[in-house]
Amino acid sequence: MRVAIGTLPLHASVIGLILVWVLPTAGLLVSSVRPAHLVSSTGWWTAFTTAPGFTLQNYEQVLTANNMGTSFLNSLMVTIPAVIIPIAVASFAAFAFAWMEFPLRNTIFLALVALLVVPLQMTLVPVLQLHTNLGLNGTFPGIWLAHTGYGLPFAIYLLRNFFGSLPRELLESAAIDGAGPATTFFRLILPLSVPALAALTIFQFLWVWNDLLVALIFLGGRPGVAPVTVTVSNLVNSLGQNWQLLTAAAFISTALPLIVFFALQRYFVRGLTAGAVKG
Amino acid sequence: MDRVAALAVAVVGVPLLLVGYIVASEWLLGRLPLRRRAGVRPWVWIGPAITFVVVYLIYPSLATIWLSLFDARSERFVGLANYEQIVQLSDVHIAIRNNVLWVVFFSGIVLAFGLVFAILADRVRYEGLAKSLIFLPMAISFTAASVIWKFVFDYQPAEVTQTGLLNAILTGLTPIDPQAWLISPPWNNLALIAVGVWVWTGFAMVIISAALKGIPVELLEAARVDGARELTVFRRILLPLLGPTIAVVGTTLVIFALKSFDIVYVMTSGNYETEVIANLMYEQLFSVRHNGRASSIAVVLLLAIVPVLIINLRRFRFQEAVR
Numbered sequence: 001m002r003v004a005i006g007t008l009p010l011h012a013s014v015i016g017l018i019l020v021w022v023l024p025t026a027g028l029l030v031s032s033v034r035p036a037h038l039v040s041s042t043g044w045w046t047a048f049t050t051a052p053g054f055t056l057q058n059y060e061q062v063l064t065a066n067n068m069g070t071s072f073l074n075s076l077m078v079t080i081p082a083v084i085i086p087i088a089v090a091s092f093a094a095f096a097f098a099w100m101e102f103p104l105r106n107t108i109f110l111a112l113v114a115l116l117v118v119p120l121q122m123t124l125v126p127v128l129q130l131h132t133n134l135g136l137n138g139t140f141p142g143i144w145l146a147h148t149g150y151g152l153p154f155a156i157y158l159l160r161n162f163f164g165s166l167p168r169e170l171l172e173s174a175a176i177d178g179a180g181p182a183t184t185f186f187r188l189i190l191p192l193s194v195p196a197l198a199a200l201t202i203f204q205f206l207w208v209w210n211d212l213l214v215a216l217i218f219l220g221g222r223p224g225v226a227p228v229t230v231t232v233s234n235l236v237n238s239l240g241q242n243w244q245l246l247t248a249a250a251f252i253s254t255a256l257p258l259i260v261f262f263a264l265q266r267y268f269v270r271g272l273t274a275g276a277v278k279g
Numbered sequence: 280m281d282r283v284a285a286l287a288v289a290v291v292g293v294p295l296l297l298v299g300y301i302v303a304s305e306w307l308l309g310r311l312p313l314r315r316r317a318g319v320r321p322w323v324w325i326g327p328a329i330t331f332v333v334v335y336l337i338y339p340s341l342a343t344i345w346l347s348l349f350d351a352r353s354e355r356f357v358g359l360a361n362y363e364q365i366v367q368l369s370d371v372h373i374a375i376r377n378n379v380l381w382v383v384f385f386s387g388i389v390l391a392f393g394l395v396f397a398i399l400a401d402r403v404r405y406e407g408l409a410k411s412l413i414f415l416p417m418a419i420s421f422t423a424a425s426v427i428w429k430f431v432f433d434y435q436p437a438e439v440t441q442t443g444l445l446n447a448i449l450t451g452l453t454p455i456d457p458q459a460w461l462i463s464p465p466w467n468n469l470a471l472i473a474v475g476v477w478v479w480t481g482f483a484m485v486i487i488s489a490a491l492k493g494i495p496v497e498l499l500e501a502a503r504v505d506g507a508r509e510l511t512v513f514r515r516i517l518l519p520l521l522g523p524t525i526a527v528v529g530t531t532l533v534i535f536a537l538k539s540f541d542i543v544y545v546m547t548s549g550n551y552e553t554e555v556i557a558n559l560m561y562e563q564l565f566s567v568r569h570n571g572r573a574s575s576i577a578v579v580l581l582l583a584i585v586p587v588l589i590i591n592l593r594r595f596r597f598q599e600a601v602r
Contacts (some may be wrong), residue, residue: 236545
């Protein structure tokens, strides 16, 4: 009953689109394990037919000689606190916005919604000057603080909506049982909000791990601090046509997000749709 | 090794500090007289967030407007001179044209693909897998996506084997010579936009697909029983019902298109007439080292986004009224 388009054209177009979407990534994976002379002389799609030969040497080289190993650790060093701090700070604020009365509450919240779309570029010059004056320029704590500021409006917005939808009776009965706000927050609100917190964690993780601009501005390209995105973008210039190395480096830079994505895709999709489809 | 130690300190220390803040503040609140507690408590909870937002968003945004009226080193007041200079830069004209291309083609194509794919995938049994694969690039950074696509667009002279996928297909199937996709303007802009489309289509598809599932099947069946053709059902029923969702996704896409930076920075550095506003600002800030001009470019970018901001606020107010 549902299939009103002819079956064959339908499957052909779906599969065709999937191929267009998957082939570029397949090329990345295959090329990253092929030796240099084959990558430069034959297309990656011939790897399984005419010219067999696979190697892990590309990975070895980019991890050591091209600094991807250090960069991977740097990315972890940037990302983990830059996910924890904004989500914690946002959840404190969202709790107050959802369940406490205070003057200007709605006005402040409206201002946060407005800040959701203010382009990051509007803040770069003054924040850079501030960080330089405070000696935070090119340091990990500097970029943690910057990512916290940039991530907060969205995080507060999402969590406030979720916290606000929890049943009022639940909070009232906790208060009657003598629980203070801190107890209510840590023992009741947070455990009940795991789906929202999970979605937000994935968003913030992907945003920080994959970010290039904030890292370029506040960390710079020094090998000691450069995260994977900055290192890969530098390699694009320095390695030129060495696709076997570039693809290996690019794959290392996306391995962790891909794992997180596949493991937690359900939460991610739920978070996305909860934010947008409501209205 | 001290890297790992630092990571451990950050992972354990930072959360302890944050939880400690609340526990300590609540303990202090407990010392206050009862009737003052309720007045002070909210500010304790929103305090850190407000501090961050003021220091990292509100103050810098206002300061940028102020700094755009100063010289390269933010020392001498120059009035509107920076704005006069940037409207004369030929790069700026190219950047504005390209951002218009991004807004129109990126947003338009992503919405169209997202819509079409949501509708098509809804009708096959392997929907879950199909959607996962289209959605997958959302997890990949624009930097890595740029490497992936630079390789797809790779160009070799006509007499050499083409190792780039697109030129291999082109020369394999047609007598046309291989093309330098990233170098010949203005089409190279579309090549860059294609990378953005590849990453973002999954986003549009997932959200539109969720809205699609919310439309009752009976409604569509009723129209079909009444003799409506598939295209009519799409135009008269599906599109109007999906309207609000498409508007939400569209705003997000337009904002992204206006701010697009990573793809251009990694793939062409703004060369070959692919410059965009965000990359221009980065160059003014780091290569030219002109704070005033960089700030004025940021202000121009903000002005372009203001209409979207107003639409967003209106919709938010409407939603709050409905709640």
